[in-house]
Amino acid sequence: MTVQSVRGFHDILGKEAKKFRKVSNTARRILKLYNFEEIILPVVEYAELFQRSVGETTDIVQKEMFVFEDRKGRKLALRPEGTAGTVRAFIQHKLYALRPYVKLFYEGPMFRYERPQAGRYRQFHQIGAEVFGVAEPHADAEIIKITYDILNALDIKDVVIEINSLGCKKDREAYREALLNYLRGVREELCSDCINRMERNPLRVLDCKVETCREAVKESPKMIDFLCDECRKHYESLKEYLKALNIPFRENYNLVRGLDYYTRTVFEAVSDSLGLTLIAGGRYDYLVEELGGPPTPALGFALGVERLMLLLPDEKEEEEIYFVIPFGNVHAYALKVADRLRSKGKVVELSYRKGGLKKQLEFANKLGVKYAVIVGEDEASKGEVTIKDMETGEQKSVKFEEL
Ligand code: ATP
């Protein structure tokens, strides 16, 4: 047996773990400002849920899902994304009966069988939010604003928000025909995947990452020209609201997203320097109904935690750590000293290292502590400690009660 993690499955440790928590804490703080409620979803769902929501012709369902049978032969999947599960829960618990609209967020690992590379793993983490029951574009503007706020709070610059509209069902049908006609004309330039899926789902070709496919669709008909009056109005209002909120954006008429359920607004926050999408989302006004719920317009976003981490700088330890060093038979007293400091809200590490003062202080420096709290037999008998400021070297005695 090799004692090794599975390909594409990562340990996140040290500085990386700190970045992970920073992304998570920041996103959660901002979602709280918008009064979203958390839903903690299972990691495993029936595979069919994703086939029906994400879509049969998508990369996710066709080649990226971890699907397995349980002991009774039921086909299960490790969730590849969070929207399907959230919609399932919304329907299952009849959340639509509780309020005129519902705002939920989730956080956790997602699984996709992809070729691992920078910012692309088989287990990765998303934080996402969904709004159910709102059709108006001010909700779209707020969803985009949340992602913008998260990026700003993390001080991530170098990111552009791209938007597009995919229209409603009717618009899509007309567009589908026009696009398919065009694609048949440039068939030779497309990759084999695209040739295979274009008849069933021509929009997918616009989302292909193969360079020749990207070139081939540059001049393709654009969805934006096929929007009905209602959808156009929705799109124009969204742009107006984004401007009012001072959110810079770029219109990308080839933005379709890799999942089938989107309608009207789609958007992505992309890093041009990384060549990766950091955050993605949009509207899915038919999905709740298609999965058996009442007609409910809905929208949301998902951010990739590891992708945002790629753009965070390493951070210096900011915590003021107190490092309690016992010398001699003073462990009971040293434990009490550490306990007292913690009860005052201080971050305290009790040294488990053995050895003399020099070694202890070297280790304290390595840990980046601010104060060494020296507890020898002399100090213990007097009910004191000696505190040494590791930066200035200054040292003083302090009574236990005054700690
Ligand atoms: P990509 O085009 O990069 O494959 P996607 O369209 O498949 O992304 P979504 O399904 O929209 O991505 O997921 C939302 C976000 O989740 C992405 O923008 C990205 O930040 C993150 N993400 C998706 N797949 C992975 C992965 N394999 N590893 C790490 N993060 C991922």
Ligand code: MG
């Ligand atoms: Mg993908």
